[in-house]
Every structure is written in structure tokens, then in C-alpha cells.
Amino acid sequence: MSVGNFYPIGTPGTPWGTAEKALWRSRQLVRRRYADDVLPVIERLRAHFDVIQYGELDYSPDGRYPLFSLRSRDWRDDLPVALVTGGVHGYETSGVFGALRFAERDAADYAGRLNLLIAPCISPWAYERIHRWNPEAVDPNRSFRTPSPAGESAALMQLMEPLQGRFLLHVDLHETTDSDETEFRPALAARDGKPFEPGTIPDGFYLCADSEAPEPAFQQAVIEAVAKVTHIALPDDKGEIIGSPVVAHGVIEYPCRDLGLCAGMTGARYRTTTEVYPDSPRATPEQCNEAQAVAVRAALDYALAHQR
Template identity: 65%
Template sequence: MSYPIGTPGIPWGDAEKLAWFNSRDVKRSYAGEVLSRIDALKAQFNWQQYGALSLDAAKFPLWAAKNNWQPGLPCALVTGGVHGYETSGVQGALDFLEHRAKDYQGRVNLLVAPCVSPWAYEMIHRWNPKAVDPNRSFVENSPAEESAALMALVADQGVQFGLHIDLHETTDSDETEFRPALAARDGKDYEPDGIPDGFYLVGDTENPQPEFQRFVIAAVEKVTHIAPPDSDGKIIGSEVVQHGVINYPLHKLGLCASITGAKLTTTTEVYPDSPKATAEECNAAQVAAVCAALDYLLTQN
């Protein structure tokens, strides 16, 4: 599969990245679908604007919500929309704030960043405006301002988080757009892969926490189906270590779930293009995963 930008085998330079940026079209509204829901929740949480995208600071403010923090309670971070095109990560985080976050007041100190990459949300794309993947950029001197802003927010809290759950999706467009674009950007051959049908989790190779992952999967399985392994016993090229769970080296890859150093970390992945799931079901699966992760955290404290 050839990609319409660049020359096969040659990594993109500034001209190709600009051509890619100029080929993007707005497909939905951050203000209409995200900021409007945040505005409706302003009275229920302590909201902090922790930055804004330099492309258009007025259009793309970055917001995070805190409940009423109390000394001595465990702290948990929930993030969505690191990949802006992954809709249920954003809408699931907002659904959690609207319907379930109140259940944890006085039990867990919550910090929720529902849409880390708002430009990508509008474009329905994986990358930021500079053709950088924010979820490979949670590193020192990050090349992605979205990632740098979130890391600064977490550091400013001055606490040790016990939990971080990062909400994602795996979509058919991974194969039709994003992986071909990645291969073109990096001057590599595109190698097709399959898309798992169902929900799965990505734990940390260096800190897998299998009982925690199992607890979350069991809760989500009541809401939606869990992705089976492929014929090689893998999901997206990684060995399935238990039902619905694979592991990545989170810190080495610069993934969002590595930023707190929490004992309990996981990345959710739902499949919104499945014929067996609806958008509402995917959002509900994200909420179920967040609640299960928080419930498990409470058993450890």
C-alpha cells in the first residue's frame, strides 16, 4: 500500500510533514463535543487549564479535573484522547466524570485529563500537527507539546500516584491510514497486521501486575467482549500473557501510562468498529475499566 505523501523508502522532511498537515480536514468539533461537556461539569470538579496548543491556544485549551482532594487518600490519574482519533477514550473519560466519579469522592483523589490531544480529536488522527505521535513522546524534552504539558501537570501535583489508567482504542483506520502513514513518514515498508476484535489491556513489561489486569478484564467482560488472541497467540504482534492482556515496555517506548511511576498502570484498548459493539458500549467499557481499576486500588490501601 503506497501513501500519497512522500517518496517510498525516504523518511519525511519538513516539506512532507507540512504537506501532510495541509492535507488534514476538520471532521468534528472539540468545542462542541468536549469543551461543552467540560463546561457543564465546571461546578462539580476543580478544573485546571494546564496548557493550550500553540497552533491555536484559544481553540485548543487543555483541561484536567480534580475532585476534592483529601490528605491520606490514594491518588489516581485517568487520561483520554492521547490519540485524538480514539473517541471512546475521550467520551468515556467524560462519561466517568458525569456519572461515576462522585462514587469515589472521599475515597480516591482523582485527576482526570479527558482529551490530551484536542487538535487530533478534531482531525480524527493519531498524530499531532507536527506528525508526531504523542503516545511515543512521554520522554524528557518531549517533541510533542501535548505530552510535555501532561507530564508537567502530573509533576505539579507533588504526589505519588497509586494508579494510572490510559484510555485508548484500536480501530480499522489503524490499518487503512495510520500504519501506512507511519511507514511513509519513517521511510519504511508498510507491513499489514490484523485488528483484534474486542477489548484488551496493555500492561507494563517491567511491572505487569497480573492480578490487577485480571480484575479489570473481569469487570469489562460484563460490558463488552474481550479480544481473543490470533492464530499465533498474539494481539497486535505481542504475546497474550493472560486473557485479554498484553504487555509493553511502557517507559522505554515513551507511553503515557509510564509517566506517574504508579504501581498500578494499564492502557485500555476497545474496538469501536466491531460488528458486535456500539459506540455507547465502547464508552461504557472505558467507564467500567476506570471503575474497576479504582476499586482494585482501594483494595490495596
């Protein structure tokens, strides 16, 4: 979709109201099914995890969406907790399937060493429509604050609340796509009544560290592991990735808690947000899914080796 400086909903310079949001929602068509793609994998994983339904989103008339997490069956209160989240932005496919791949293939290797909690598809309505927002035109990954404007974020925060203070690690799995620039950022500007300022999409994998607790050696350990699977994004001619200064190879920083980002939710000592680029001519969907799973493994290995 070519949008230039105009998005086809609303009046330039005027934030959306109820009518514009309803029009936007009416244009979001189902393109795949959460019940077909994600829930069968979660059901299969019941053999190895405790499957917990931690909420349900009622988005009538579109339907109701149960929210599930996977919890270590050998959970021990004396062990630290590691959280893996995917699908906060439903359109970021490898975040969902990278989390599920890790759960199926790799999670057993960490039994008895820490407690795993995996929430693989936090935004199922957006997963089905391959979109960034929920049906209220709210970005869940700017909504991890209290009170939260997004049901997706509120449900996950409620699940995490009893575990606060016990998190060693949190890896939040994301993608940066060409549609960020052609659809989602123009839609955001239109929704907020602001001008759209074009940017650039980095080609490759990178990490967003939390500027409150960057842990640079941890971030580099993840980058080094993923570089064996797919290429790492390079900075642009300003030394930036998506408008933020590159602080180390493949790493930028965000103030996650201030921005309401999922990665800032737990206060884990080791935390990061992955970003793969599925639209690259140098990467395949398989590589993207593998990069996410490898990133989780590398993060866990580092955190366990350096916990104190």
C-alpha cells in the same frame, strides 16, 4: 482508504522532511469540533470538580486549543492520587467520552477515598481531525519523555510533575480501530521511510499492561468487569494481539516508559492502557464508551482494595 504498500505522501524508503509533513498537515480536515463536543461537558462538570487549564496549544493557523483537567474538589494531601487520561490519540473517541462519562456518573463514589485527576482530551487538534498525530506528524503516545517532541505530552507531564510518587493508579483510555491498519500504520511507515508490513486488528477489548509492573491480578479484574459490557479480544493464530504475546486473557504487555507511552508516565503501582474496538460488528459506540467507564471503575475498586 486502500493503501497497499504505498502511502500517497513522500518517496518510499525516504523519511519525510518539512515539505512532506506540511503536505500531510494540509490534508487533515476538521471533521468535528472540540469546542462543541468536549468543552461543554467540561464546563458542566465545574459543578463537581475543580477545572484546571493546564496548557494551551497554539497550532496557528488552525487555532489555539486550551487543555483542561478535572481535579477532585475535596482534594486531600493525605490521600493517594488516581489519574484517568483519554484522547492521547485524538481519533480514539471512546477514550474521551468514556473518561467524561466516568467523571459525570461515577467519580462522586470515590470522594474522600482518593484524589482523582482526569484529563479527558489530551490531543484536541487530533480529536477534531480524527487522527493519531499532532500537526507536526508526531505521535503524543510515543512522546512521554523529556524533552518531549509533542506539546500535548509535555503539558500533561508538567501537570503531573508535582504529584510524582503519590500515584496509586493510572488508567489510559484508548481504541484500536480499522484505520490503524488502513491509514495510521501506513502513514507511520512512510513518515519514517520504512516498508509497511500489514498486520491484523483484534476484534474486542484488551489491555496493555506495563511490563515493568504488570500486576496481573489487577489487569484481570478489569478484564472481568469489562467482559460484562463488551467482548474481549482473542489472540491470533500466533498467540498474539497486535504483534505482542498474550500473557493472560485479553492482556498484552509493553515497556511503557521505554516507548514513551502515557501509561508509563506516573510510575503508579496500578497502571494499564485500555483498548476497545469500535469497528466491531459486535460493539456499538455506546458499548465502547461504557466499557471505558467500567474499566476505570474496576481499576479504582481493585486499587483501593489492594493498596498498601
